[in-house]
Amino acid sequence: MKPAKIAFILNAHLPFVRHPEYPRFLEEDWLFESISESYLPLLRMFNRLADDKIPYTFTISLSPSLCAMLQDPVLAERYTQYLERHIELGEKEVVRCKAEQPEFSDMAAFYLEQSRTNFHDFVELYKSNILDGFKDLEERGYLELATTAATHAYLPLYKEYPSAINAQVEIGVQSFLTTFGHLPKGFWLPECGYYPGLEDVLRSHSISWFQTASQSMLLSPDKVDNGVYRPVHCHNGVAAFPRDFNGTSLVWSNSSGYPTDKVYREFYRDIGYDLPMEYIGPYVHEPEVRVFTGFKYWAITGPSDQKVPYVRSIAQHRTVEHAHNFIYSLRRRTTALGPILEKEPLLTLAFDAELFGHWWFEGVQWLEEVVRLIADGEEEVEMTTPSLFLEEEGESLQIAQPAFSSWGHGGYNAVWLDGSNSWSYRHIHKAIERMEELAVRFGDQLSLKQRFLNQAAREVLLAMASDWSFMMYNKSSSEYARKRVNDHLSNFNVVYSNMCKNAVNTEWLVKAEKRNTIFADIDYNIFNPEH
Amino acid sequence: MILINIDSLSTTELQYIAEQEGVEAWQDLDRDDLIDALEDAFGEQDDDVPQTIKGKINRNRYCNSLTSYRGNSHPVNGLPGTESLPECYYDTSIHLLLRDPQWAFAYWSFSHQVLDEAVDEDGEAQGHFFLRVSQSSLSKSETSSYDIDIDSDDRQWNINLSQMDYSYYVDLCWRDKRGDEQSLAQSNSVEVVQPYWKLSDVPPDGQLAQFYTHFSSLVTREGEIVDNAILREVAQKMSGGVL
Numbered sequence: 016m017k018p019a020k021i022a023f024i025l026n027a028h029l030p031f032v033r034h035p036e037y038p039r040f041l042e043e044d045w046l047f048e049s050i051s052e053s054y055l056p057l058l059r060m061f062n063r064l065a066d067d068k069i070p071y072t073f074t075i076s077l078s079p080s081l082c083a084m085l086q087d088p089v090l091a092e093r094y095t096q097y098l099e100r101h102i103e104l105g106e107k108e109v110v111r112c113k114a115e116q117p118e119f120s121d122m123a124a125f126y127l128e129q130s131r132t133n134f135h136d137f138v139e140l141y142k143s144n145i146l147d148g149f150k151d152l153e154e155r156g157y158l159e160l161a162t163t164a165a166t167h168a169y170l171p172l173y174k175e176y177p178s179a180i181n182a183q184v185e186i187g188v189q190s191f192l193t194t195f196g197h198l199p200k201g202f203w204l205p206e207c208g209y210y211p212g213l214e215d216v217l218r219s220h221s222i223s224w225f226q227t228a229s230q231s232m233l234l235s236p237d238k239v240d241n242g243v244y245r246p247v248h249c250h251n252g253v254a255a256f257p258r259d260f261n262g263t264s265l266v267w268s269n270s271s272g273y274p275t276d277k278v279y280r281e282f283y284r285d286i287g288y289d290l291p292m293e294y295i296g297p298y299v300h301e302p303e304v305r306v307f308t309g310f311k312y313w314a315i316t317g318p319s320d321q322k323v324p325y326v327r328s329i330a331q332h333r334t335v336e337h338a339h340n341f342i343y344s345l346r347r348r349t350t351a352l353g354p355i356l357e358k359e360p361l362l363t364l365a366f367d368a369e370l371f372g373h374w375w376f377e378g379v380q381w382l383e384e385v386v387r388l389i390a391d392g393e394e395e396v397e398m399t400t401p402s403l404f405l406e407e408e409g410e411s412l413q414i415a416q417p418a419f420s421s422w423g424h425g426g427y428n429a430v431w432l433d434g435s436n437s438w439s440y441r442h443i444h445k446a447i448e449r450m451e452e453l454a455v456r457f458g459d460q461l462s463l464k465q466r467f468l469n470q471a472a473r474e475v476l477l478a479m480a481s482d483w484s485f486m487m488y489n490k491s492s493s494e495y496a497r498k499r500v501n502d503h504l505s506n507f508n509v510v511y512s513n514m515c516k517n518a519v520n521t522e523w524l525v526k527a528e529k530r531n532t533i534f535a536d537i538d539y540n541i542f543n544p545e546h
Numbered sequence: 547m548i549l550i551n552i553d554s555l556s557t558t559e560l561q562y563i564a565e566q567e568g569v570e571a572w573q574d575l576d577r578d579d580l581i582d583a584l585e586d587a588f589g590e591q592d593d594d595v596p597q598t599i600k601g602k603i604n605r606n607r608y609c610n611s612l613t614s615y616r617g618n619s620h621p622v623n624g625l626p627g628t629e630s631l632p633e634c635y636y637d638t639s640i641h642l643l644l645r646d647p648q649w650a651f652a653y654w655s656f657s658h659q660v661l662d663e664a665v666d667e668d669g670e671a672q673g674h675f676f677l678r679v680s681q682s683s684l685s686k687s688e689t690s691s692y693d694i695d696i697d698s699d700d701r702q703w704n705i706n707l708s709q710m711d712y713s714y715y716v717d718l719c720w721r722d723k724r725g726d727e728q729s730l731a732q733s734n735s736v737e738v739v740q741p742y743w744k745l746s747d748v749p750p751d752g753q754l755a756q757f758y759t760h761f762s763s764l765v766t767r768e769g770e771i772v773d774n775a776i777l778r779e780v781a782q783k784m785s786g787g788v789l
Contacts, residue, residue: 036623172643175734211739230774233760234741242760264766271768289558320557320577348762355755362763418741419644426774427646437702440643441653445635498624505628523627530625 018397019349020361021389022256022404023382024226026203027054027368028078028167030482030499031533035089041300042495044307046084047097050145051133052309053372056379058148059136064386065157071386074400075149075368076161076203079190080480082146083533086194091143098137101130101309104298108286108310111294118324119312125327126310150195159400161201162191165534168479169431171210171419172440178454179447180216182476182541186534188220193536200224200402205481206431207231207258207365207422214249222253224401226365227417229260230426234418244352244360246404247415254409255417256401259362261348265341266375267366273337274375277315280325282374284313311376334377338384342396358411361404435493436484439500446475446507447542453514454543465539467519470527471510472539477531478503506531560584634701640677640718642733647710647776650736652677653702654718660730664698664720671698673722678729679705681712684737693719710776711740743780757784 029049034040064071084090105127112123141148152158164170165186173179184202191199200223204213207228217225224246232239232247239247243257266272273279287299287308299306313322314330349360371378389396399407423430432440453468460468478500486496506527513520540546560580564572569583640654665671675698680691694703707714715735721727748756761781764772771781 175641229764230772230777233743233764233780234774234776236739236742238742238746240759243763244759259763260772261763261765261767264770268766271766344767351758352762355759418739424773425646426772426777428643429645432643432645432651437643437651437653440641440651441634441655441701442631444641501631502624502628504631506625508631509625509628520627523625526625 017359018395019359020397020399022361022363022399022401024074024365025368026076027081029081030480031080031083031477033087033090039300043093046090047094049369049373050094053369054145055133055136056372060379060383061152061157069387069390072157072398072400074159074161076163078163078167079165079187080167082190082194085146086144095138098130098134100298102134105130122312122325146194159402160195161203162187162199163203164205166476166480167205169206169208169481170213171208171428172431174210176447178451178542178544184216184220185541209417210419211416214251214253218251218253223405224254224256226256226258226363228420228422229258231417231420232257235415237415239415240413241356244356246412248412250414254405256363258365262345262362262364263366265344276333277317278329278333279315280311280376281313281315281322284311284322286310330377331380334381335384338381338388341385342388430488431481431484433488436487442504443478446504449511450475450542451544454540457514458540458543463519467510467524468539469537470524471507472537472542473531473534474503474507638731640716640731640733642716642736644736647738648707650705650707652705652716673720676719676721677703678717678719679714681714684711684713707738710738713737741780743784748784
């Protein structure tokens with residue numbers, strides 16, 4: 016019997032948050048936390064496995080907005096300062112814990128060491144650009160890198176605006192080309208949001224595959240033979256890889272997934288909230304705004320506030336058990352499928368990259384254990400990527416139409432179109448229509464007008480990010496999300512109203528270009544419907 | 547803040563949140579009272595959120611989301627020279643967005659001229675606006691429509707899509723006092739496609755295999771199925787009514 020195949024796809028994405036107009040900015044910590052707790056630990060894990068000659072392969076989608084932030088000198092400088100503060104706090108914590116809470120001393124020392132390692136890797140190893148680390152691993156054959164929509168827009172809600180869909184895809188592809196030096200084969204559909212026909216836009220940009228929600232096969236208008244266990248070719252030849260809900264929920268279920276185990280680290284207990292302000296003040300935000308610092312000493316323990324101290328060795332042991340359980344669960348299912356399916360199944364396991372390390376502290380180690388178990392060869396599981404799979408088995412795939420779907424609550428558009436965020440589409444759609452109008456009326460401008468119009472295109476794209484509507488729906492930083500949508504659209508309107516008067520507001524332009532620096536090579540003509 | 551599992555938080559943290567949320571005399575409250583006060587505070591903010599969704603949000607422990615940092619006290623400055631967005635735009639148009647196979651969201655706007663002509667010089671209405679929802683079968687030559695009365699102040703509506711395998715569009719209409727009707731604008735159309743397995747019968751000899759192929763991947767290890775209404779219907783059909 017041939018080994019079952021699994022394809023891990025990690026989506027690394029954060030919304031574009033960059034506020035040089037403030038000395039420090041709360042939401043920039045999203046990036047810094049993700050670099051420290053997920054991206055750098057993942058890179059170290061990948062390199063450790065490679066050094067140990069462990070065969071593995073992962074697919075990672077790096078969103079253009081994340082890539083723009085990871086290449087930004089202002090944010091790189093701020094991240095270095097963030098690390099310096101964490102090293103300083105770590106040094107203080109080692110002393111404090113030794114004197115006051117010796118049960119936390121090991122973890123305090125661990126956090127200090129992790130901050131120092133992050134500083135070394137970021138500054139010395141990657142010279143402030145960790146994308147080089149991913150590029151290197153791709154060149155060595157360990158990773159397949161993929162792209163996604165320019166600002167991670169939830170595409171089904173822009174279906175009526177082909178120019179905007181095309182702009183999101185084309186700029187996603189071009190940004191990848193600029194960053195990594197070649198065209199991507201894969202395209203991460205933001206939030207697994209798919210509508211029939213989207214594959215045509217992807218194909219026009221030479222994309223070979225995308226991932227879809229689990230139910231996209233069973234709800235297809237065609238009779239899909241293998242459920243989610245084999246990808247299908249859309250009618251135009253682009254392949255759709257449905258996500259395996261059962262396998263991913265072993266990790267991702269917020270009620271029973273591995274990260275909820277009581278011995279794992281409690282995310283929500285952090286010294287940023289627990290210690291007196293006179294001590295923690297320099298390491299939170301001014302004026303005395305408590306934030307997560309990453310220094311967390313308690314285990315999940317249970318649903319009450321009565322927590323026991325976190326013991327890393329116990330948690331590490333549990334990740335090994337969970338890795339075994341994960342492989343066992345996958346194998347049990349694929350073995351049962353053996354007599355039913357004509358070919359060996361492929362399980363597509365798609366996650367947000369920030370789950371590993373940031374949300375689930377032990378997640379990176381768990382991934383490493385899974386890879387090492389697979390490499391042992393006893394588990395009859397083989398790692399692959401969508402592109403490798405297509406090279407080997409692409410000709411045998413069924414042709415079928417995936418169903419309209421997403422991975423959000425309810426399985427369709429409801430998360431990104433509910434009472435909290437539906438107001439925004441009236442304005443974003445109008446901005447797209449007006450951007451199209453500007454591109455037609457003022458095609459191929461030069462100099463200041465060109466810059467003015469390019470900035471307008473940036474603002475429209477930034478307003479489209481799926482993050483804002485999700486945050487409004489989820490009531491998480493919703494005020495900031497509303498503000499961002501409003502600001503980008505108001506910025507766009509400055510260009511629109513000025514261009515209608517044949518004017519350029521240069522003061523505004525210079526300030527806007529400095530603030531929203533994303534997509535330096537953008538060409539607003541992309542919004543011309545005849546483009 | 548709604549993300550946080552409130553029972554798991556330390557008392558210091560609860561006090562901090564209570565202070566941020568403006569809970570009165572938070573310094574004097576013990577832990578249980580703090581939790582009650584905060585639940586009341588969030589409950590008031592969440593009154594528009596359905597109970598089922600509230601549960602989802604509170605359990606959202608490890609799902610993809612960003613840490614909620616910002617309360618209400620830290621405004622972010624916009625660029626100079628910008629103006630607030632208008633409530634709506636003064637052209638006559640209507641748009642239809644598919645929310646799921648049962649619901650679509652329509653939003654529209656009116657031009658000044660249309661609004662002016664809707665009333666006489668004394669401000670008396672000369673007729674009324676309504677939406678005409680038209681549906682056409684994707685497989686048969688069947689079309690039908692129904693009307694929804696709207697006020698001149700309305701700008702959006704959730705439209706029920708009663709059947710699958712249909713396409714839908716909406717006309718923004720005006721009916722004057724004589725009963726003459728006029729379509730002022732027509733939306734794009736949206737399609738709700740019928741899944742193969744919703745219509746087709748599973749051959750008895752292949753029922754178990756088909757069911758396992760399709761559903762073994764769509765449930766958690768506790769047997770919880772992917773959250774999707776149509777999927778549950780299909781599960782019932784394919785399982786011969788067992789589920």
